[in-house]
Amino acid sequence: DSGVTQTPKHLITATGQRVTLRCSPRSGDLSVYWYQQSLDQGLQFLIQYYNGEERAKGNILERFSAQQFPDLHSELNLSSLELGDSALYFCASSVRPGGYNEQFFGPGTRLTVL
Amino acid sequence: GENVEQHPSTLSVQEGDSAVIKCTYSDSASNYFPWYKQELGKRPQLIIDIRSNVGEKKDQRIAVTLNKTAKHFSLHITETQPEDSAVYFCAAPSLDNYGQNFVFGPGTRLSVLP
Numbered sequence: 001d002s003g004v005t006q007t008p009k010h011l012i013t014a015t016g017q018r019v020t021l022r023c024s025p026r027s028g029d030l031s032v033y034w035y036q037q038s039l040d041q042g043l044q045f046l047i048q049y050y051n052g053e054e055r056a057k058g059n060i061l062e063r064f065s066a067q068q069f070p071d072l073h074s075e076l077n078l079s080s081l082e083l084g085d086s087a088l089y090f091c092a093s094s095v096r097p098g099g100y101n102e103q104f105f106g107p108g109t110r111l112t113v114l
Numbered sequence: 115g116e117n118v119e120q121h122p123s124t125l126s127v128q129e130g131d132s133a134v135i136k137c138t139y140s141d142s143a144s145n146y147f148p149w150y151k152q153e154l155g156k157r158p159q160l161i162i163d164i165r166s167n168v169g170e171k172k173d174q175r176i177a178v179t180l181n182k183t184a185k186h187f188s189l190h191i192t193e194t195q196p197e198d199s200a201v202y203f204c205a206a207p208s209l210d211n212y213g214q215n216f217v218f219g220p221g222t223r224l225s226v227l228p
Contacts, residue, residue: 002157033215043158043203043218056214090157097214100146100207105157 003027004106006091012112018079021109025072025093031055032074033103034066035090043090049074050097081113116141116208120219127194128227135222137204138186144206147187148216149178153200161202162189194226 003026013019025032034046045058049068060066063081068074078085088110092103117140127133137147145166150158164171164178164187171178175194180187191198201223205216 002159042220045208045215045217048215056208058208058215098207102148102160102163103216105150105159107157 002104002106004029004091004093004104006089006106006109008109009107010110010112012114013081014114015081015083017081017113018077019081019111021076021078021089021091021111023074023076023091023093023106025074025091026104029093029095029104030072031094031097031101032068032072033092033094034060034074034076035092036087037090037108038084038087041087046076048097055097078111083113086111086113116144116206116217118204118206118217118219120204120222122222123220124223124225126225126227129194129196131194133189133191133194133198133224133226135189135202135204135224136186137188137206137219138184139206140185141206142182142185146207147178147180148205149189150203150205150218151200152203152221158203191224194224196226196228199224199226 005024007022031050033048035043046060048056066076088108090108091106094101120137148163151161152158175192177190201221204219208217
């Protein structure tokens with residue numbers, strides 16, 4: 001158990017809908033990262049927050065948005081869902097921002113768009 | 115920006131043999147290289163990492179070597195066991211985002227045959 005929690009574990013929805021994925025980082029970690037992993041694919045970096053502020057953006061679609069709240073939990077909002085959005089979405093956290101710090105991954109949310 | 119290539123994409127070895135996975139990166143300023151292991155249906159977990167001030171690091175049956183001149187680093191697993199079967203990802207800091215996040219390689223699926 002990494003200490004990072006994600007809810008829900010599974011999510012099944014229809015095209016055109018909107019969903020919200022939630023992540024709570026490890027105690028003491030200020031930085032949160034979101035990744036998308038499609039079937040048998042690698043980890044695609046979406047977005048990163050540090051202490052409530054956006055720090056880095058990857059290949060995140062305009063239909064997707066995220067935020068980090070004062071209690072440091074983060075939410076990833078996916079709207080106008082398409083079949084191709086079906087994937088495993090991971091949240092990770094680290095003590096400090098930057099690609100020089102170990103990232104601890106949550107168990108992921110499996111999103112299925114029908 | 116940083117580009118991380120990883121080879122091979124799949125690797126099958128007999129139990130007890132060694133396995134080697136190689137990654138190349140593009141940005142010579144990168145100085146931290148982690149390796150993550152992802153078992154089927156589970157979260158990625160850090161198994162070993164190396165910083166650019168050393169050429170090799172070992173942890174029991176796992177070792178990582180770094181060649182900064184050639185811009186490549188490799189994961190070595192000796193005396194492989196069935197529980198080593200997983201997908202392995204290498205990563206390097208994305209200096210496009212001032213090193214705020216990792217760029218992951220596409221992954222290597224390792225199968226250890228009994």
